[in-house]
Structures are given as C-alpha cells and as structure tokens.
Amino acid sequence: MTFRKVKGKSLAAMTLAMVVLGTTACSGSNNNAEPAPSSSGAPVSTPSGDANATGGAGDSKSFKLWLGWTATINNDSMVQKIWKEKEPGIEVKLEATQGDAMTALNLKLNTGGFDDAAIFKRTDIVNSSMIRSGSVLPVEQYFDMPDKYPGLASIPKQYLDAMKDKDGHIWSIPTWFDQNPNDPWPGWASLGWFIRKDVLDKTGLKVDDLKTIAGVEDYLRAAAKQKDASGKALIPLSFLSSENDENVILSTFGVSTATAGGMIPVQKKGDSYEFIYDNPQYKVAYQWMNKMYREGLIDPESITDKQERYKEKTKSGRIAMNVGGFFNMDAHMWEVLDGPTEPAWYIDSIPYPQVPGVDHVGANQLVNPYPYNDVYISKDTKNLSAILAFVDYMLLPKPEQQQVANEGPAGVFWDWSDKPLGKWKYTDDNYQKLHDSGDAAKIASTTPSLYSISSYSNEWYPWWNYDVTNPAGRLKTIDLTQKVGKMGGVRIAEPYDLVSAKTGGLLEKYLPELENVRKEFKAKLLMAKEDKQFEAAWKDFQSALEKRAHWSELKQEWNASFQEQTAKS
Secondary structure (H helix, E strand, C coil), X not given: CCHHHCCCCHHHHHHHCCCCCCCCCCCCCCCCCCCCEXXXXXXXXXXXXXXXXXCCCCCCCEEEEEECCCCCCCCCCHHHHXXXXXXXXXXXXXXXXXXCHHHHHHHHHCCCCCCCEEEEECCHHHHHHHHHXXXXXXXXXXXXXXXXXXXXXXXXXXXXXXXCCCCCCCCCEEECCECCCCCCCCCCCCEEEEEEHHHHHHHCCCHHHHCEHHHHHHHHHHHCCCECCCCCECEEEECCHHHCCCHHHHXXXXXXXXXXXXXXXXXXXXXXXXXXXXXXXXHHHHHHHHHHHHCCCECCCCCCCCHHHHHHHHHCCCEEEEEEEHHHHCCHHHHCCCCCCCHHHHEEEECCCECCCCCCCCCCEEECCCCCEEEEEECCCCCHHHHHHHHHHHCCCCCCHHHHHHHCCCCCCEEECCCCCCCEEXXXXXXXXXXXXXXXXXXXXXXXXXXXXXXXXXXXXHHHCECCCCCCCHHHHHHHHHHHCCCCCEEECCHHHHCCCCCCCHHHHHHHHHHHHHHHHHHHHHCCCCHHHXXXXXXXXXHHHHHCCCHHHXXXXXXXXXXXXXHHC
C-alpha cells in the first residue's frame, strides 16, 4: 500500500489524520508576495508564460485547488499560512468534493468548469472527461524546464511517457508516485497470518511448528481446547470476510488476488496469463477452508460478521489466530498499550504456512510506483504561475517531501530528532494537540493533509520514523507492517496488473456481476456441509461465472486490451 491502500490505518490516522491508503479514493490573493526559496535551496520560480498559449500566466501568488474527494476544509489552517507566508510563497484556497466524485466532476464541467486547478484520483474516466470537456491545459512543456521547475523536471520519464496522447500532449501533472520506480517503497503491508503468542504457549507448540499448513491445523485443534478470560472456549481461527480477509488463505495456496488499477487478478505462468478463477488452487484453498469450517475451527460468523463485532472479538481475546489484514483487527487496540496488560499485546505475525505443491505465495498486495493522482489546470485560469510554482515545490524529489507537504517545512511544527532523514517529532505542542485530537475540524485547523499532491520515497518514510516510544504499543504497527511486507504476499506491479476496463466495454458492464458471483459462492463454498454439497456449489460457481458474468468474454476483452497496452508501451 502505498498509502492509498491504507484505509483506516490506526497509527497513520492518529498522526497523519489521513484516511489510504487510504487513503480514500481518496481521498487567495497575496499578489505582491515574493516567492520564498524552496527548502532544497532551489528558487521557486514563476513563469513569464505566453498568455495566449497558457491561459494567462501572469505573476499571481494565489489560486484555488479543487479536491476530487470529500474532506473537512479550513482555509486558514496553520500549514496553509506557512505556504503563503514562508514557502513556497503561494496562497492556496481548497474546495472539497461533496458526494460522488464523478457526479460532481460532470456537474462542474457542464457548468463552466473549475476555476484554477483540480486534483483527482487517476482514472481513465476522469482523464477522458477532462480532455473531452476542452477545459484543461496541456502541460507537457513544463516538464522540460529544470531551471524553472526542478520538481516537475524530476518526475520519472516512464510515468510521463505513459501519459502522452497520440499527439504527444500530457493533460495533467502526476502526483503521489514513487520517486524511484526501480526501488519502490513497499507500502503499508498488513495482510498475513497472526498468532496469539500467549495462546501458543498454552498449547505447548512453538512458532516453528506452524511453518506448514498441517502445523497450523494442529495449532487450531489445540487452541480450540483453550479458554478465554471469561471461561469460554476460544475461536480457533477468524477473519473478516466483508473485507475479503480470506484472500490471505488464497495467497497461501498460491493464488494471486491483487491488482494495481487493473480489473481482474492475473498471474503469469510461463508465456501465458492465468486468471484468478481459472487457477486450480482457488478450489483447493476453499476446500481447506471448508474442511476447517466443518471441524468447527473457523468462526461460523466469519462470513457475516460486521467490522465492529470482529474487532471486539479480537480485542477481548476471543480469537486464537487471525488471518487477513491487521488493520481490520484494529491496530489501535495495541497502540494504546505499554505492556502485557491485554490480549492484543501478544498478537504477532507468522510466515505464510507452506502448502504442498505451492512454490510461492500468491500476491495479495501490489506495489504500484506509478502516479495515483493527477492535477489538472483550467485553460481559463489567470493564476497559472501560482499553480505551477506550488506543484513544482511539492514535487521536489526529496525523500521527506511528503512530510513537508503534509506538515510544512522542518523547523516550524516539526523537526528532526537527531539528523535529517532520521527520526522526527512535533515541536509545536498546540499543533500536535489539535493534529492528534481525532476531531476532523481541529485536524483541519492544522493541515489540509495534502500529502498526496507530493511524492514518496523508499529512502525515508515519515510514519516509520516518527520519534515516539510511549506507549510502546505504537511501535507494534510499524514492526508488523515491515515484517508482513517481507513474507511473500507483496510484489511490484507488472504491466498485466494494470489492465483497466474500457469505457463502454464488457469489463465495465459485467464486473459488478462478477463480484456478486464471487461473494455469493465464497459463502456457499466455505459453509458447505459435506463434500457432495461443496462439489455442487463449485459446479454452480463455474456456471454462474459464464452465464451471469460472461467470464470467457471478459477474458477475451482483457487479452485484447493487454495487447493494445503492450503495443502502445
């Protein structure tokens, strides 16, 4: 995850006031002010521009930015005042989207367009709508001006090349990308197998005994004989199916379940590509889950549990082993602890158990270094210089730039604890109190949390270097995500992971029904009462894939789109 796939991450929510990874899909007029030097030492220049070609560059130091997601806005926030008064010397007035982003976009474009600039999650639909409207500027010229715009010029060429239309035009400035696509930041990995060490000790088993799927079965049977603090028998294994936690079990059996903007999980097999429901291990994985369910080793409420109920079971110590995303378990429950006072203190990750015949774990999270957002500029803006100066500043290729974008430059509200690119901490008590309050309005008074207009780097990541040791449990989230990210379920995205639906195509039309089929039959396969019923459900699943979701046709369109994408690149 990059942050985008960080939805509801507890540590990040407390300190960054973000939704990713997350986030969600998401997610002035001081014309006399001189732009201050950027924190890299390079001047933040303003272009002279050609008014006829650029919509009027001028020498503005202010502009309006429309956010393509819902947000609490306070345009007098502390960080925005720093932007205006210190660096980059630009006043930015934000406007959030209310309700559905595409509905809001279409309405805006059909009623005169946005004033200056807009930032939206990258999709073909948004891009097509912006271009067709005739209301946005082409921006390719600004990526070749390193003296004026060092940030824009530093954007990896492969990102820009992929954005060019047939005439060579680029219609947006990409943001929230990895500064080094060859060594990308691995993201907030959270998907794995999680053991309660205190329960493991009671069973007499060791972590090494759980290296295989057979060893996990032994543990689940032993854990079923243990009691919780109230004397109730433990739930051996549970997961939150509403958040597709069972994908971790599929991965364990060698099935890839992740995409990176694409529509269907695919994995490469030699010179061909295997789609998720065609992988024979998909059935084998559900046969194992069904076996555990029929033995009473999987929580019978796992398919129907709501998130709050699942969190409460985990927090109270009812569950001996969890599989899935640890943020779904609620990382906050251990982040408030400073010692072994609650069951959550004992939760730890274990490697994916080995399954006979499975050479490697299937991917359940893809590291996609490509841009996540796009900044579009209105052709009618009178504030082009301010827009370019601001975005250029935010895209300076410094490892800490996302921190600067989110919290302002070092030395104002935060600073290095030891040395640059080391640990950091807040230095303004009032800022930190409001920022960490959990109250949306108070958080908005500190920062608009506009980190996603910047970029990120594996060289330094702020929320893995936050100088906090009290309570000790807050470090557990960082430790877990780093451990899980090395266990095999995370890999870098490949071109075949990025195949998206064509507007008006079969994938766009039938993917909702494909998802309905998957959800319906995962429950039937998991809860089958006997082998005969399981086989009947599997047969019905295959039939529904074809009749309701047009599975063969979807795969044909995918292959055609992939060939077009390959030829283009």
